[in-house]
Amino acid sequence: MEVVNVVMDATFSGAPGKDPAGRAHPGTLGTLAAVERRVLWLSTAIIDHANRVRPNPTGLKVGGHQASSASMTSIMTALWFHTLTAEDRVSVKPHASPVLHAINYLLGELDESYLTTLRAFGGLQSYPSRSKDPDRVDYSTGSVGIGATAPLWGALARRYVEGRFGGAGTGRQYSLLGDAELDEGAIWEAVQDPVVSSLGEVTWIVDLNRQSLDRVVPGIAAGRLQGMFTAAGWQVLTLKYGHLLRELFARPGGEALRTRIDAMGNPEYQRLLRCTADQLRERLPGTGSTAGPIAGLIAQLDDTTLLAALRNLGGHDLGALLEAYDTIDDTRPTVIFAYTVKGHGLPTEGHPQNHSSLLTADQMGPLAERLGADLDRPWDLFPQGSAEASLCAAAAERLRRPEREPRQPPALPADLGRPAPAGTGHTQQALGRALLDLTRRAPEAAGRIVTVSPDVSSTTNLGGWLNKVGVWSATEGTDWFADDAETILHWREKPTGQHVELGIAETNLVGLLGELGATWSRWGQPLLPIGVVYDPFVNRALEPWSFGMYAGGQSILVGTPSGVTLAPEGGAHQSITTPSLGTEQPGCVSYEPAFAIDTEWCLLAALGNLGQPKGSSAYLRLSTRPVDQSLAAVPADPAARERRRRQVVAGAYRLRRHDKPVVTIAAMGALVPEALAAAERLQALGHGADVVCVTSPDLLFRALQARRGLAEEPDWILDRAFPADRATPLVTVLDGHPHTLAFLATVHQVPVTTLGVTRFGQCGALDDVYRYHGIDGDSVIAAALDLID
Template identity: 65%
Template sequence: MTETAVSADAGDSPSVNGRPLSAAASLDDDVLDSIAQRVLWLSTAMIDAANRGRPNASGVKAGGHQASSASMAGIMTSLWFSELTREDRVSVKPHASPVLHSINYLLGELDESYMSRLREKGGLQSYPSRTKDPDTVDFSTGSVGIGATAPAWAALSHRYLRDQFPDIPKGGRFISLLGDAELDEGAVWEAVTDPAVRQLGELLWIVDLNRQSLDRIIPDVQIQRLQGMFAAADWQVLTCKWGRRIEQLFAARGGEELRRRLEDMPNEEYQRLLRSHPDQLHARLLGASPDPRLAGLLDGVPPLDLAAAIRDLGGHDIGLLLDTYKQVDSSRPTVIFAYTVKGRGLATEGHPNNHAAQLTEAQIRELAQLSGMELEHPWQRFEAGSEEAEACRNAAARLKRPDVVDRPAPQLPAELPWSYKATGSTQAALGRFLSDLLRGAPEAASRVVTLSPDVASSTNLGGWINKTGVWAVGERRDWFADDVERLLKWTEGAQGQHIELGIAEVNLVCLAGELGSTWSRWGQPLIPIATLYDPFVNRALEPWSYGIYAGGQSILVGTPSGVTLAPEGGAHQSINTPSIGLEQPGTVAWEPAFAQDLEWCMLTAMNQIGRPGGSSAYFRLSTRPVDQALARLPQDPALRERRREHAVAGGYRIIQHEPGTEQATLVGVGAVMPEVLEAAARLEALGVRAGVVCLTSPDLVFRSLQDRHSTAGSRRTAIVDALFPAEQRAPIVTVMDGHPHTLAFLAGVRGDRIRNLGVTEFGQSSSLEDAYKIHGIDVDSIVRAAADLTGL
């Protein structure tokens, strides 16, 4: 919706909106309520400053979510100022980012200048960002539902890290603060039901149950269903529904009738009560058939007190929240459903269209007065010497974390001293490479953790798993240990280096991202390598991208790729994944054709994991056996090293002609290189001299082309000029087992005419030869394309 103001009804009087956020029962509650009110003010004023208080020549709204922040003020105050320790890690729902920054400001962690710079260049991000915000943010949460699950995978990563490195200190709790609408996301339930998550007693989720999403009010029956789903997954389920003020009414004569009336009414009716004038509440609560006992109770409650009572939900009662935290069972994950009012304490409180609504100037001035603040001086901290200031000082000291001791990831060698079979696939080479890494670079290999969604054996991780074992939360008996015919040893325990998940690619990449963040969280770098079927990369794309944005560095291996796995048909064939790899920020995409290329590129990628300024990697591999002699690997050490340098820069020449004599340039990627080389031989027989370029990374070659015009300059520009020298202009034919537009940029290298061959349609079950013919990436298609361009 457009972020316009929602007008307050007549019933939204200052006496109602200005009440404390919880029913104070002690001095501590009074202080926490006062802090919560200041947090409410700061977060609301921060959004107001980004919208009304900032010049806006473009007319594009700054945005922000005052109502969504308001419903979290009490919950987050209870945590930061009374409950959390420095070891705890918290994921904050995206729309409550102003609350997080307001708390960090009160803790002295954020300079005042940032308070007016929400959603501004160089200022505070729209949603919590672990890598881009200036203050402490434990998890980036802009992707709805994905950030909510991140603490589960961080907890699992911390457990794994402690098993591998005993010097890692014991962790705290891993907490998710999420909105009830986020529970519509499938990623949430994939995480909730994962067997490994069930054992994470350090995991705590708190659901801000304001029963409103962007467009609608959520039915109460849905809440009951959600609670049952968590319980069925063996989570502890706790509920904070009513605050202590209204519980006193429930205990009085007629109180049970009041409880039943409130709990039986639809959520829509309850929300309408919040928008009603206090004088109307008596009649609305009695309804068409008044209960005498309920009438007797309500007759004795003044309208303003009744208005305050029906708003007294558990998620705003700080004392009740603190008591609830004490009930958490540390032997299994826990979810707390905290009932709240969206927009609590604002003039837009409970309005069905308040999601992105902004307070008017009059409304925010009213809030300032109720909060003891001034709109002209909005960023005042608590007065020195006050109980609130002391509480902030104590919380800041309690939550201050020691600096992370940086333990650099071990440097990997440029290559390993062993060769590969004469014929083999890049997928098979991955398994061989990992096994060789254990003896060729044992220190680096100890940092490697592989993971897969029930496809470990079919992605060639069997040899690695046999040597390293499978990691699990706690030791498990291997009932097949005495089976002499078993090829894959599935021994599970605390020292294993492979993690197996269920068939849930979202979980896989989320865990890979958190394993790839341990270097910055706890100072111990890991090298996560996740394997999945390449057609399912699309399914995992958003959480994979989220993990990279959040600072997680990992290697994703998609295999088998393309239509090369021909008999599997269209459902298991990937077309657009090369483009995904090329376009994904923070990632280098690779598609090596030969085993030695895979080794060189993988070692290069691993050297970029677990370090400041590092990057993730995506490998697209194949099950097609390829004659390794086709690579024409130089035997001379100097020329071999040059080949390696070119391979890790993005590609190399297999066939090179004298300057000015090349009539066509064939460019291949990955598994199609045998067809490219055969086509070059046929063209030679027809009198056309064709050079052959093998790209290991179209991604890096594209960056090389882009860097030509960079004012900063880059050594990477050399590879595009080495592959396509200006003096060797010739028509180009590109071939890949993926969408052809991935390589269309090569036309801009020298301005050559170009024909891009690739896969643009869904495939079907067939032989490999037939699949290549169907999609026009067979030898005949390559020869015809080159002939058309050269006028043969």
């Protein structure tokens, strides 16, 4: 384990730099410390203004995290004003967003008018947001664990773009995260993924303040955490003590003091932070044989030095931080455990309930005076010509990024022109075939596609695509089975590969999708990312995928195979809620096609929405149920075929049209054959039935909202799929929860029966399972007859 504890040199002033021995020039740390104090003041004042100064007629708590921001000011000041380059990217822990805005303000990246708008409508967001904040934010954070891992996938996305297209440059990817964030399983799923161990540009800095939202963490087990990172191949640096404590440790009695602090539990240490100097002299020595030497040592210190020494942790020592940043090994990922005090420098420092506490008006005045600020002029910048202003200006110039015009994604055909498939087939097969067809019909667009899978490539019909484009790897790999005649899937690893294989962790898959889908806005190079995952596990991945979309990432998530149609797999592998996810997810269009040709058209439409400012993500729910493809009845006439395609990608089309319908059956995905068979049997009973094939309940719902004046979407598809002159009672059926299509009855306010899956699944033959859930042909006919009567 590498431990870095650096003695800070004497005071300095001047611009950042080093002498030939590698030490900071005299003057740098003094100036840097003054900037740090201003960052602490600004971040505290931003929160104070939002809660105490700005009018709040509703009385609703605004909130903010002054203590969580204070523990990060040293770490972030040293990083931005000394270490970062223009090509670096930083993910900032959610509760430190005011620190980021304070720094951006000092760098000239944020107008003063925004400092009074934290958590106000149209103002600074609660947590860093790439898409909503007015200043530069590299990564959206807020959902614990997701923002921390994003730079891992950002590093991989940058490498992919740089290797294939250029223009992404180099640069480190930093994550600034709180120690409590390490409780999240998503952290460790990402850390242990095999692809991560080679990402030497990744650096995590852990704000080890030993507090969570509710309490002082009784045993943070830093050693265990460090060992876990070491085992994953990371460089581990630990900043525990600052220069003052280290100097005391070198004195007589110092070793006893160090042993006492090392062995001290977190709650006891935090309690000492709340003590006066007299109380500290009484409590710090403790009991036993070391008490005397410790008492003798601290007796030599004045009160100010004693109080400062207890707070002198490595995460607040600028010299130690700069040295640690310069010690990063770029050949492997690095994690820096920086010991800090929550609320450092504030009256609330170390208090176990300081997480959301706010300073009072009486506390803000003395704080401003101590930090060199003016309570009446809280947003003052450093005077022109001062060392601090020069340091800020130099940092701003160093961090200035060139403007990049986003490249327009390559044109995609709306239709690959393939004749409608004959015989039986399923929508999952159609995915792989469409990707291969694109390499021939639209090679430029196909060259922008990158697929991602958590170890399910072969079982989701991507084998042919992989054989064609290869697997992405930073270095060329050897395909040891290339000469094996019985090997069908060839695993050719190369820097030009277009498929990324991850371990079995869905959160990693969608985390990478989000970053691959954001390259158009980061480096002006659009990618067309497609992630394939078993549909039963989509819910596990939904939160980080949603967060990726919130941050501007545009991608396609394919859930396949799906539903209780996976009859022999049993209830644990049968998805119920996924059909409605697209309807409920902003920034996403969902499709569940029934036929191979519909899958091709939906995929092309989804790809055409990626990699652009007003683009969107897509979710495709596919199936492995073999379906007679002739049931699609695709028109042979080119104009009629195009009309069908437009309706497919708009959300629905009328698949069966009776002269005198008395009931309409709206079906989706794998259940369309049951709907068609039911319509035939109803006709034999003397009841005409129309059948509507729904491809996107999401788009139909948007059209309905638009018709009611609640959205700005085209609504023409409603007139095509559900014309008013053919409005009849409605039966909806799908392999998923019935509420997904229930809204269709409101198009013309008709009676409706909604069939679907509301219970955990069962193993069995397909007919048995459909019958068990009431989505078989008999159930559709019974529902229709009830409505007709």
